[in-house]
Amino acid sequence: MSDTYTQIVNAPVLSNLASSLGLPQPVELDRFGPGQPVIKGPVLTSGAPEGRLRPAISAILDSIGAERAGLEGPAKALVFDATGIADSTQLVELQRFFYPAVPRLSRSGRAIVLGSPPRSTGGVRAHTAQRALEGFVRSLGKEIGGRGSTAQLVQVEPGAEGELESTLRYLLSPRSAFVSGQVIRVGVPVTSRPDINWDLPLAGLTALVTGASRGIGESIAATLARDGATVVGLDIPAAGAQLDEVTSRIGGRSLALDITSPEAPDAIARDLGDGIDVIVHNAGVTLDRTIAKMPEDRWSKLMEINLSSEERINDAILAADLLSQNGRIVCVSSMSGIAGNSGQTNYAASKAGVIGMVEAMAPDLAHRGATINAVAPGFIETQMTAAMPFGPREVGRRLNSLSQGGRPVDVAETIAWFASPASTGVNGNVVRVCGQNLLGA
Numbered sequence: 420m421s422d423t424y425t426q427i428v429n430a431p432v433l434s435n436l437a438s439s440l441g442l443p444q445p446v447e448l449d450r451f452g453p454g455q456p457v458i459k460g461p462v463l464t465s466g467a468p469e470g471r472l473r474p475a476i477s478a479i480l481d482s483i484g485a486e487r488a489g490l491e492g493p494a495k496a497l498v499f500d501a502t503g504i505a506d507s508t509q510l511v512e513l514q515r516f517f518y519p520a521v522p523r524l525s526r527s528g529r530a531i532v533l534g535s536p537p538r539s540t541g542g543v544r545a546h547t548a549q550r551a552l553e554g555f556v557r558s559l560g561k562e563i564g565g566r567g568s569t570a571q572l573v574q575v576e577p578g579a580e581g582e583l584e585s586t587l588r589y590l591l592s593p594r595s596a597f598v599s600g601q602v603i604r605v606g607v608p609v610t611s612r613p614d615i616n617w618d619l620p621l622a623g624l625t626a627l628v629t630g631a632s633r634g635i636g637e638s639i640a641a642t643l644a645r646d647g648a649t650v651v652g653l654d655i656p657a658a659g660a661q662l663d664e665v666t667s668r669i670g671g672r673s674l675a676l677d678i679t680s681p682e683a684p685d686a687i688a689r690d691l692g693d694g695i696d697v698i699v700h701n702a703g704v705t706l707d708r709t710i711a712k713m714p715e716d717r718w719s720k721l722m723e724i725n726l727s728s729e730e731r732i733n734d735a736i737l738a739a740d741l742l743s744q745n746g747r748i749v750c751v752s753s754m755s756g757i758a759g760n761s762g763q764t765n766y767a768a769s770k771a772g773v774i775g776m777v778e779a780m781a782p783d784l785a786h787r788g789a790t791i792n793a794v795a796p797g798f799i800e801t802q803m804t805a806a807m808p809f810g811p812r813e814v815g816r817r818l819n820s821l822s823q824g825g826r827p828v829d830v831a832e833t834i835a836w837f838a839s840p841a842s843t844g845v846n847g848n849v850v851r852v853c854g855q856n857l858l859g860a
């Protein structure tokens with residue numbers, strides 16, 4: 420979808436005027452393309468004394484062939500191991516590294532702070548200091564977002580040092596273009612990580628994507644297929660022709676059914692009789708109305724599509740033991756489910772429920788070596804947002820640190836990272852794909 424404002428304020432003649440008027444000038448974000456390296460530019464790394472992640476970070480940077488930044492000159496990413504910070508007085512290590520480093524950060528750059536989950540530290544002072552990292556990263560994201568750069572905090576559980584690679588690759592690369600200000604937990608899985616082909620991480624795996632005929636679902640299906648998966652695209656029978664067009668383009672197959680029909684869970688389980696590696700619950704609708712004007716059928720129709728049918732499908736697949744070892748369930752929540760939104764009590768309840776489902780199921784799935792996570796998209800440029808009135812659409816687009824809307828592929832890339840067999844340590848996370856939207860942050 421076209422973002423006319425961004426084109427105007429970045430046009431050669433008008434860009435100086437926009438700058439002198441102090442208008443936001445969103446930069447074109449780097450996005451991943453086939454054959455590209457993980458990161459195009461040098462990486463500057465450092466850490467507080469006593470940090471435990473330096474060897475893991477160094478091995479990952481070697482594995483992706485990343486150039487290291489020297490004492491001067493631009494850096495495409497800043498990576499700081501803060502696991503050694505055990506007291507608030509040591510937080511100054513952040514200032515010592517980022518003060519000279521941030522001016523060197525290139526456009527669409529990456530700032531990544533690695534810490535420990537506060538509860539894992541076992542002490543009041545260390546818990547306090549590790550929790551402080553969150554405020555630092557969220558503020559840094561707001562300071563560097565104007566140049567299309569992002570900041571994240573990754574909390575690595577002690578013992579999970581070897582599980583970091585898929586997450587660091589994703590965060591360093593342009594695949595995480597529209598994700599900023601997030602806190603991601605990497606834990607210790609019960610199963611060991613399989614060998615992985617980083618170019619085709621999903622090769623030999625099957626992925627079910629609901630709502631795959633258009634919008635974000637179409638992009639998820641295409642992205643998982645790009646990563647090697649055989650995709651079963653599901654959508655309502657009325658969207659069958661469009662669905663067939665998508666699945667035939669990506670070498671997948673179609674499953675035309677309404678997920679709310681009473682037969683759907685069993686029909687899906689029968690169709691996936693050979694087992695399933697990745698399930699993406701993407702199908703969803705909005706049926707907006709304030710609660711005082713919300714008839715019961717409108718409430719229930721939405722809740723059935725966005726939440727209850729997902730629960731029933733999960734139950735049917737798990738009861739039939741179809742989810743493979745190291746399997747993945749990925750849900751699509753929404754920023755509305757975190758921040759709430761007037762006129763969306765039904766939608767926000769359903770999307771907050773999705774987050775609850777992730778929280779509730781994560782421990783059990785971990786026992787099977789599987790994971791469940793959710794993305795919470797903010798303003799994504801789709802047919803849905805293109806149909807919004809001009810005013811709310813412009814506000815929705817600009818109200819984030821990157822001053823622009825995201826693309827369906829930004830959601831899809833985040834799902835592909837969750838779906839990777841190398842992401843077994845990433846379980847029970849909700850990652851917002853919203854450019855660090857100011858609402859509910």
Ligand SMILES: NC(=O)c1ccc[n+]([C@@H]2O[C@H](COP(=O)([O-])OP(=O)(O)OC[C@H]3O[C@@H](n4cnc5c(N)ncnc54)[C@H](O)[C@@H]3O)[C@@H](O)[C@H]2O)c1
Binds near residue numbers: 631653654677
């Ligand atoms: N577009 C955004 O900005 C945005 C923001 C936050 C969250 N989301 C979420 O992302 C997901 C995809 O959104 P989108 O913008 O691509 O929407 P979309 O309307 O373009 O696509 C939704 C798809 O789900 C399918 N679907 C609806 N009901 C179904 C049913 N009963 N059974 C099977 N399939 C069904 C539709 O036919 C459609 O293909 C949704 O869950 C939505 O809530 C979108």
